[in-house]
Amino acid sequence: MLSSIATRCLLLSLFTTPLLAQTDTPYIPSTSKHAMVVTIQHNASDAGLEVLKEGGNAVDAAVAVGFALAVTYPVAGNLGGGGFMLVRMKTDQHGKALKAPEAHFLDYRERAPTAATADMYLDKDKNVIKGLSTVGYKAIGVPGTVAGLTYAQKTYGRLTLAQDMAPAIRLATNGFELTAEETKFLQTKYIEKDPESHRIYQRNGDFYKPGETFAQPELAKTLARIATNPGDFYHGDIAKRLAAFVQAGGGLITEKDLADYQVKDRTPLYGKYHGYDIITSPPPSSGGIVLLEILNILSTYDLPKLGADRSAAQMHIITEAFRRAYMDRSDYLGDPDFNDMPLTQMADPKYAAAWRESIDPIKPTPSEGLKRPAGFLPPPPAVPPVHESPQTTHFSVVDKDGNAASSTYTLNSFFGAGITAGNGLAFALNDEMDDFTAKVGVPNMFRLIQGPANSIAPGKRPLSAMTPTMIIKDSKLVMILGSPGGSTIITTVANDLISVLDNHLSIQQAADAPRFHHQYLPDRLDVEKKFPIAPVNELKETGYTVNRAGEFDEKSPGQWGDSELIYIDPKSGLITGGQDQRRHFGKAAGY
Known part of the structure; x- marks a missing residue:
């Protein structure tokens, strides 16, 4: 008699619709x-390549x-936002080889101002005031990008700040x-x-029209001041100037909020998947632990035997x-x-195995009835049963x-809070306060339900x-990856990783492959507009509710994310850059 896992794999192999990555125009x-x-x-x-060559x-x-x-x-690159940078150093600042590679996770995420309160976006009836956490001065968190x-x-670079900022x-x-x-992008009504x-x-x-030159002399002066004196x-x-500007508009940031800001040099999270070592992001990024949990659940499946990349199986x-992660x-x-979190338990392979046993081999598990395996995690904080911006950017x-760097940083929404700092500063400001829980159980702009652990506090x-x-294989760096996309970031990274490591797509095919996403609530499978219909229909027949992004809006491209990926061949050492062709003004630059 077949084991339960073998039986499931046999049943799943009935789903055979193949789907390899395709693009509208070939890209080398x-x-x-x-x-x-x-x-x-x-x-x-080109700026990054210039500095490397120097x-x-x-x-x-x-x-x-x-x-x-x-x-x-x-729209996303910024001085007025924040983010994270994962670095893996094989040499010190003088170029001398280290005894062993060292990984660090730099947290330069925005912070809530001191005057922020848990109910600052609620009306007198304790209902969320629409738009208050996403547009305007009260949406702005203390920026961390410049500090990060x-x-x-200063800590890991080899040149001077002035050299790095010159481009x-x-x-x-x-x-x-x-x-x-x-x-x-610049013509947006926002x-x-x-x-x-x-x-x-x-x-x-x-x-501005295509082909015109866009110069920003005021921003140039701000950048020059930072290059000369970053503490300014x-x-x-x-x-x-920044505090005065924000306060004049009704925002909360003070000079003391800025003076108190600190970068956190945190320990990355580590995991394993099919013989590869994973180095990824710890909280306050939810991405790393959720990614590891996803990969742990998938670790016993031979995905290629179930079907091709993006097949329904x-x-x-x-x-x-x-869904479970x-x-x-x-x-x-x-x-x-501010919180103690059960990260060790969430990353436990035994916990993943328990979750795996709850997966039906053919049909989806309704989120409403999903029950967490008992005996692994503490009871979650109480959340009422009420059923993040794409404008982030990643670089590798x-x-x-x-030595390697993988960094994702953001203003949160498109042009952040829709506010550009005046007083001669000339940079866009974030609306990162929307990433907090404005009210427990109420979804944010990305329809993410968030608990008390993410409530607003000074x-x-x-x-x-x-x-x-x-991604590391036998101590050698194999992949550098990440993406923007709000709540879809984690699943985009998982899509890319699985496409390369399991399904052996090239790094460019992985970057361009159509994406799919599920975030537990709302209980629906989201796919990009250009996702082929055949596997979507197969999944609908098994019980999935499927949403094709932007399907009924002719102007919407119906896509998300922007994977800027690097793959290093473990045998030849040849480096390949995968530049996501959802945008056509990016570049993979090497020498």
């Missing part, structure tokens, strides 16, 4: 022998990219040529009502792993400086010595889905 990925930088914006990729290491290049994107990709990038440079200052001073796609945004990005209504952003004149099993995310995760870097960092990750 970049390869190199020494180093690689992959970002969503070609000038930013003798900088992967962290120097990542810092150069971070500041360059603040100039060239203002300058900390990374960004040059791009802001001289400008850069806009593509048609980039001009459309920022028309903010005077500074409308002036800087939209020329007061005289919109948090303790000097920039801090004074594979999608069913992967989706059920998504996201259930735990909603109940337990928050800022580690590896240098000639094998100085607290909101929970995030950002998941910068690295």
